[in-house]
Structure formats: structure tokens, C-alpha cells
Amino acid sequence: MKALRLQAWKTRPELVDLPEPEPGPGQVVVAIGGAGACHSDVHLMDEFEEGTLPWNPPFTLGHENAGWVHAIGEGVTGLEVGQPVAVYGPWGCGTCSRCQLGIEIYCENLQEAPIPGGGGGLGLDGGMAEYMLVPHSRLLLPLPEGLEPRKAAPLTDAGLTPYHAIRRSLPKLTPEATAVVIGVGGLGHMAVQILRAMTGSRIIAVDTREAALKLAESHGADLTFLSGESTAEEIRAATGGRGADVVLDFVGVDATLAMGAAAARQMGDLTIVGIGGGTLPVSFFSVPYEVSIQTTYWGTRPELAEVLALAARGLIASQTTEYPLSRAIEAYEAVKAGEVEGRAVVIPDARM
Numbered sequence: 326m327k328a329l330r331l332q333a334w335k336t337r338p339e340l341v342d343l344p345e346p347e348p349g350p351g352q353v354v355v356a357i358g359g360a361g362a363c364h365s366d367v368h369l370m371d372e373f374e375e376g377t378l379p380w381n382p383p384f385t386l387g388h389e390n391a392g393w394v395h396a397i398g399e400g401v402t403g404l405e406v407g408q409p410v411a412v413y414g415p416w417g418c419g420t421c422s423r424c425q426l427g428i429e430i431y432c433e434n435l436q437e438a439p440i441p442g443g444g445g446g447l448g449l450d451g452g453m454a455e456y457m458l459v460p461h462s463r464l465l466l467p468l469p470e471g472l473e474p475r476k477a478a479p480l481t482d483a484g485l486t487p488y489h490a491i492r493r494s495l496p497k498l499t500p501e502a503t504a505v506v507i508g509v510g511g512l513g514h515m516a517v518q519i520l521r522a523m524t525g526s527r528i529i530a531v532d533t534r535e536a537a538l539k540l541a542e543s544h545g546a547d548l549t550f551l552s553g554e555s556t557a558e559e560i561r562a563a564t565g566g567r568g569a570d571v572v573l574d575f576v577g578v579d580a581t582l583a584m585g586a587a588a589a590r591q592m593g594d595l596t597i598v599g600i601g602g603g604t605l606p607v608s609f610f611s612v613p614y615e616v617s618i619q620t621t622y623w624g625t626r627p628e629l630a631e632v633l634a635l636a637a638r639g640l641i642a643s644q645t646t647e648y649p650l651s652r653a654i655e656a657y658e659a660v661k662a663g664e665v666e667g668r669a670v671v672i673p674d675a676r677m
């Protein structure tokens with residue numbers, strides 16, 4: 326089968342031929358219906374090196390996957406061949422106290438995990454291929470009626486990550502509150518929709534691209550601002566001087582972190598999701614009083630079930646541009662160039 330593989334750090338991925346995976350005991354092979362091209366993969370290819378993470382190339386890219394159960398290993402129950410499924414991406418040990426709650430992102434028994442701190446597309450072979458090996462059936466969530474794999478794939482990261490971040494700030498997201506989404510790309514366009522579906526808060530979207538601001542408006546943003554030096558002041562002015570109760574930064578460079586801190590309301594939340602490599606000086610007087618500054622990473626298995634339910638109810642939907650697997654490299658080039666509206670999704674050529 327064809328697969329898009331990262332062969333070494335700081336190289337372009339290559340489309341190669343690999344043998345089709347076969348499921349061992351307890352494992353499942355998924356026929357891929359769609360694999361999202363996440364900006365994290367661009368960071369991964371361009372910036373990471375030996376020692377950044379607990380694992381290294383080679384591996385097949387694609388950590389945002391959905392498809393159909395293709396082959397079932399010995400001892401697997403509760404799944405049928407042909408059944409549409411989403412793949413929960415972070416793979417823990419499955420039995421430690423975190424994993425029992427579905428918080429596999431923070432597995433505390435990493436030596437028992439399929440790979441420490443990774444998953445399919447992150448150290449192990451992912452979904453930019455015709456088939457993908459999933460090490461345990463608990464990592465597959467049946468797709469609700471009417472949700473196609475190619476539309477569900479982005480929900481497993483571009484949907485799940487903002488959902489997890491927003492859920493953490495829900496008490497502050499009242500109908501009187503304002504939420505700011507910085508960076509309306511793959512994750513940000515889902516964040517706008519999740520805020521709309523889950524809260525009554527006012528939504529302000531910020532991006533450097535007009536097209537992204539239009540996308541934000543079409544998904545329910547109340548106000549949009551081009552990202553620049555005066556954006557924090559504009560946000561403050563638009564909130565009667567108070568500032569934003571919750572700022573979600575999907576970029577994470579120095580400029581957006583400073584903007585988020587300057588735009589936050591006292592007692593607000595500033596959540597760093599983007600891994601742009603920026604830093605923010607934090608001290609008693611450097612940020613508004615009692616602002617909580619937090620990072621968030623991906624999400625939990627139960628949260629993925631909730632995201633799928635939101636989509637099944639028609640309350641959120643990923644906006645996607647589809648690329649055949651044979652042109653997957655172009656999908657990443659487009660992500661890197663900021664040319665994608667919503668999410669780029671890679672689909673095996675035969676299924677396009």
C-alpha cells in the first residue's frame with residue numbers, strides 16, 4: 326500500500342510502498358477514509374530533532390484519522406468489519422489511573438504504552454496510508470449515523486483539542502462573557518463552532534488572513550479582527566474596556582501570547598494551544614490580576630465521544646479541503662503556506 330512517511334527529522338515526507346498491516350491479538354486494522362493534515366506535523370517535520378520527543382522517525386504521518394474496520398485480531402469483541410470508526414489518537418497503556426478515565430494523553434505507565442508519549446502518526450504509523458494498525462479496540466469510537474469518516478477525521482484532533490480547552494474554561498464562558506479565538510485554521514474554525522454550540526458567550530476571532538476571518542464569521546463569530554499590534558486594544562474596546570474572559574491562542578508565538586495577555590479580563594483564562602514556540606513573561610504585574618495561564622494538550626477519549634455527538638447532532642462540522650494520498654505532500658505545503666480553509670484531509674486515491 327502507499328503511505329506518506331517521515332523518514333528522518335528535518336526532511337520532507339515521502340510517499341512510499343509499505344506492506345499492508347495485519348492485526349495481532351487484540352489489534353484492529355482500519356481502512357482509512359480520511360486523515361487530517363495538522364499544523365503540528367509541519368512543526369514536526371521542520372523544527373523537531375533527535376531528543377525533542379521520546380520517539381523518532383521513520384513512521385507514517387497522520388494522527389487525525391477515521392475510516393472503516395478492515396480486519397480484526399484475535400480476541401477483539403464489539404467491532405464488525407465495515408463499521409465506520411474514529412481513531413482516538415493518543416495511545417496510553419489503557420490501565421493506569423489516567424487511562425482508566427480515558428485521559429490517555431497523560432498515561433502514567435508509559436513503558437506499557439504502544440509508544441511512550443505518542444500514537445499513530447506520532448512515532449508509530451498513522452493514517453496517511455490506505456490502512457492503519459490500531460493497537461487496541463478501545464481506541465476506536467464507532468461513528469454516529471450519518472457522519473462520514475472523511476468528515477469525522479478532523480474531529481479527532483482539530484475538534485477534540487479545542488473541545489478539551491473550551492471545556493476547561495466552561496464556568497467562565499457565561500452569556501455575559503467574551504471568548505477570543507486567535508488563529509482560525511484547522512483547530513480555530515472548530516473552536517468557533519464549539520463555543521457557539523456549548524456557550525452563549527460572544528465570540529471574537531483574530532487571524533492574519535481575511536479568508537480565515539470570513540470563515541470564522543460563517544461559523545458564528547460575532548466580531549473579527551486582523552491580528553496586529555492594536556488588536557488587544559480593539560478587543561478591550563469591543564468589551565467595554567473589560568477584556569476577554571477567555572482567550573484561546575491557537576498560534577502560540579510571542580506576539581499572540583502578548584496579545585492574549587493584554588486582551589484578557591481580570592480573572593480570565595489565557596489558554597495556549599498553538600505550539601508556535603513563543604514565551605510570555607509571567608509575574609504579578611505582567612498580566613491582568615488573577616488571569617490563569619494554561620496550556621492544553623489534545624483531549625480525552627470520553628471527550629472525543631462528546632465531540633462526535635456534537636457533530637452527529639449537526640451542531641459542529643469540519644470544513645475540509647480534500648487531497649488524494651498521492652498529493653498528500655501538497656496538503657502539508659498548503660497548511661504551511663496558510664492556504665487551507667479549515668482542515669486539509671488526505672484520502673486514499675481509490676476512495677476520492
Ligand code: NAD
Pocket residue numbers: 362363364365366368482486507508509510511512513531532533534537552575576577578580581597598599600601621622623660663665667
Ligand atoms: P492551521 O495552520 O490550520 O491554523 C493556524 C491559523 O493561525 C491560520 O489560520 C493562520 O493564518 C493563523 N495565524 C498564524 N499566525 C497568526 C498570528 N500571528 N495571529 C493570528 N493568527 C495567526 O494550524 P492548526 O492545525 O489549526 O494548528 C494550530 C496550532 O495548534 C499549531 O501550532 C499546532 O501545532 C497546534 N496544535 C496543538 C495541539 C495541542 O494539543 N495543544 C493540537 C493540535 C495542534
Ligand code: ZN
Pocket residue numbers: 363364365366388389482
Ligand atoms: Zn494535531
Ligand code: ZN
Pocket residue numbers: 417418419420421422423424429431432433434435
Ligand atoms: Zn496509562
